[in-house]
Amino acid sequence: RIEKNLEEIKNTELPPFENAINEGIPSLMTAHIVVNAIDPKHPATLSKKIMDLLRDKMNFKGVVISDDMLMGAISKNMSTPKAIEMALLSGVDMFIIWKNDNNIIEKSIDYIVEEVKNGNIPESILDEAVKRVISLKMMMKKLIPKDLDIDPVLTKERIAEKAIYKKGDWAFKKGRKYLVLLPKRVNTTLVQEGYKTKDLFAKTLIKEGIEIEEVLYSIKDNPYKYIKEINKYKKDGDIILILPDTMLNPGVIKFADLVLRKSPDALIISSSSPYDALWMKKKPKNYIVTYSFDAIFIKTLIKILTQEIDIKGRLLYNISW
Numbered sequence: 001r002i003e004k005n006l007e008e009i010k011n012t013e014l015p016p017f018e019n020a021i022n023e024g025i026p027s028l029m030t031a032h033i034v035v036n037a038i039d040p041k042h043p044a045t046l047s048k049k050i051m052d053l054l055r056d057k058m059n060f061k062g063v064v065i066s067d068d069m070l071m072g073a074i075s076k077n078m079s080t081p082k083a084i085e086m087a088l089l090s091g092v093d094m095f096i097i098w099k100n101d102n103n104i105i106e107k108s109i110d111y112i113v114e115e116v117k118n119g120n121i122p123e124s125i126l127d128e129a130v131k132r133v134i135s136l137k138m139m140m141k142k143l144i145p146k147d148l149d150i151d152p153v154l155t156k157e158r159i160a161e162k163a164i165y166k167k168g169d170w171a172f173k174k175g176r177k178y179l180v181l182l183p184k185r186v187n188t189t190l191v192q193e194g195y196k197t198k199d200l201f202a203k204t205l206i207k208e209g210i211e212i213e214e215v216l217y218s219i220k221d222n223p224y225k226y227i228k229e230i231n232k233y234k235k236d237g238d239i240i241l242i243l244p245d246t247m248l249n250p251g252v253i254k255f256a257d258l259v260l261r262k263s264p265d266a267l268i269i270s271s272s273s274p275y276d277a278l279w280m281k282k283k284p285k286n287y288i289v290t291y292s293f294d295a296i297f298i299k300t301l302i303k304i305l306t307q308e309i310d311i312k313g314r315l316l317y318n319i320s321w
Contacts, residue, residue, distance in 0.1 A: 006037040012278065018058060026136050027063040028054070030092060032073035043073055046083065051091030063136045065094045070104075080104050081111035088112070088121060093129040160292075160300035165274070166311045168286030170237070170267040177211040179233040181226065181241045181259070183252065184216045201242070201298050208306060219249045223258040230262050237265025237286070242293075245272035246279060257281050269301070 002009065013035075017028065030050075032043040039047040045066050054060045066087055069075070074083045081104075084095055097105050115121045172178070180202055202214045215229055233239050241259045243252050253276070259266050260282040268284040270276040271293040277284060288304075290297045303309045 001034045001036065003036055009035065009037055012275070014058075017054070017060075021058055021060050025062065026139060027065055028060065029065045029067055030087075032067055032071055042086075045069075045074065045092060046086045046090055048090045055091055061132075063093045063132045064091060066092050066096055068096045068098045070098060081108040084108050085112060085115055085121060088125055088129070093132050157296055157300060160290075160297045161309060161311065163291050164297070164300060164304060164311055165289040166287070166304060167284070168267075170265070170286035170305070171307050172210055172305050176236070176238055177213065177233075178205075179229055179239045180205070180212050180214045181229075181239070181255065182214065182216050183242065183244050183249070184218050200295055201293075201302075204298060204302050208302060210306075217255065219244070219251050223255045227258075227262075230259060234263035234266075237263050237267070239263050239266035240269060241266060242269045242271055243276050246270075246276045247273060250279075253279050256284070260284055267305075 002013065004012070020028070030045040032045050034040060034043050035047075035050060038053065039049040042049075044050045051064070054064070069080050069083055069087075074080070077083075078086075080097065087095065095108075097108070100106075112121065116123060116126065182201065202212060205212050213229065213233075215226060217223075217226060230239065239259055241256060243249075243256060246253055256268055256276070257280060260268070260280065264282070264285060266284070267286040267288065268277070268280075269288045269290065271290050274289045274291070276289075277287055288301070290301055300309075304311050
């Protein structure tokens with residue numbers, strides 16, 4: 001549930017969607033969250049008000065895909081077939097049902113067919129949804145090259161170079177030693193890779209001839225537990241703090257606040273969410289967003305910090321500091 005007022009939502013939550021729509025993104029996914037300022041009674045997937053905002057005011061003409069319709073925010077409140085009906089009437093075009101327990105997919109289809117026959121779902125709604133889905137499929141078909149040998153690793157490296165965002169001029173300098181603060185274990189979603197690759201960051205730096213002191217912090221720790229190490233490196237900003245997703249691990253923001261208070265020139269790296277800096281009391285002068293922390297993104301990140309490559313990435317919202 002988002003408790004912010006409409007003005008706050010316009011300034012933080014909506015800009016990424018506005019930018020994506022302006023860039024011509026062909027599809028968007030709804031979340032099962034309630035946005036109080038827009039529709040306090042329904043999650044976004046079932047909200048006609050939110051779909052009207054998306055379609056009419058933000059002028060999105062593409063395909064809207066639901067998040068999994070079996071998730072608790074939906075399934076605990078109503079049956080899956082009924083939820084799909086509400087979402088269709090709101091403006092959702094495609095639906096995710098991650099497992100077909102008790103033939104729920106077939107039951108949902110049969111239910112929708114009957115609702116159309118009974119006049120509860122206008123055929124025009126299905127017609128418009130089908131048109132949008134077919135248009136998306138045709139567009140994707142045109143984008144897929146035929147008989148082209150694609151190197152997935154090279155492709156992801158190029159994506160990483162264009163995705164990573166950097167603010168400030170922080171870079172490694174010869175003859176200096178750096179403190180690297182990495183989280184031990186973090187809360188992740190099912191689609192996040194977690195921090196199995198955290199050791200790779202330090203090992204790659206050492207391989208590049210960069211001297212570091214690595215400290216693994218616990219997201220549950222009081223950050224002052226590491227004050228000795230922070231004070232040791234604070235003078236010249238020779239500190240790198242790597243943050244996990246702060247939405248799932250909100251406690252880590254206190255680490256960023258302490259590091260920036262002691263060392264304003266330190267480098268803060270948000271490894272999952274581009275919004276981390278918004279919650280910091282003191283905004284970082286040197287800030288990087290990687291969106292991922294797998295091996296390829298780590299490799300690209302180090303190339304950026306050693307000034308081997310320039311970065312091309314940008315945020316989905318405007319930084320105001």
